[in-house]
Amino acid sequence: MEGITWLTHKYVMHGFGWYLHEDHHQPKYENLFEKNDLFFVIFALPSSLSIYFGLGNQLFWLAAIGFGILFYGLAYFLVHDILIHQRFKWFKHTKNRYLLGLRKAHKIHHKNMGKEDSECFGMLFVPFKYFRKPKLS
Numbered sequence: 001m002e003g004i005t006w007l008t009h010k011y012v013m014h015g016f017g018w019y020l021h022e023d024h025h026q027p028k029y030e031n032l033f034e035k036n037d038l039f040f041v042i043f044a045l046p047s048s049l050s051i052y053f054g055l056g057n058q059l060f061w062l063a064a065i066g067f068g069i070l071f072y073g074l075a076y077f078l079v080h081d082i083l084i085h086q087r088f089k090w091f092k093h094t095k096n097r098y099l100l101g102l103r104k105a106h107k108i109h110h111k112n113m114g115k116e117d118s119e120c121f122g123m124l125f126v127p128f129k130y131f132r133k134p135k136l137s
Contacts, residue, residue, distance in 0.1 A: 002123065047073065
């Protein structure tokens with residue numbers, strides 16, 4: 001799912017879906033929800049349909065795809081919305097190097113507020129340089 005997410009983020013959200021994703025790159029949220037949250041609905045639809053038709057017709061490979069989307073969506077909510085963006089103030093003081101690396105990579109992604117020239121489109125796998133401890137001089 002991470003590879004599909006990377007491609008979707010780079011070519012859909014930063015492509016033709018920028019209208020929905022643009023407010024996510026603004027410094028402060030004015031409301032509890034943002035247009036970017038509609039991607040939850042967009043991705044929930046194929047997930048729920050795959051699970052429903054996969055289990056209903058014993059097409060377990062189709063249900064597995066639906067569950068994969070579902071569980072990745074849950075990971076997205078926990079990692080992206082809660083840990084990285086602190087939309088809920090949980091895990092605010094984490095010292096975990098992996099989680100701090102994810103947060104740092106995402107900050108680099110948001111450093112550019114426009115549609116073009118962003119980097120770090122992944123969520124769970126980001127370049128190793130973001131996990132290194134800073135060198136002391």
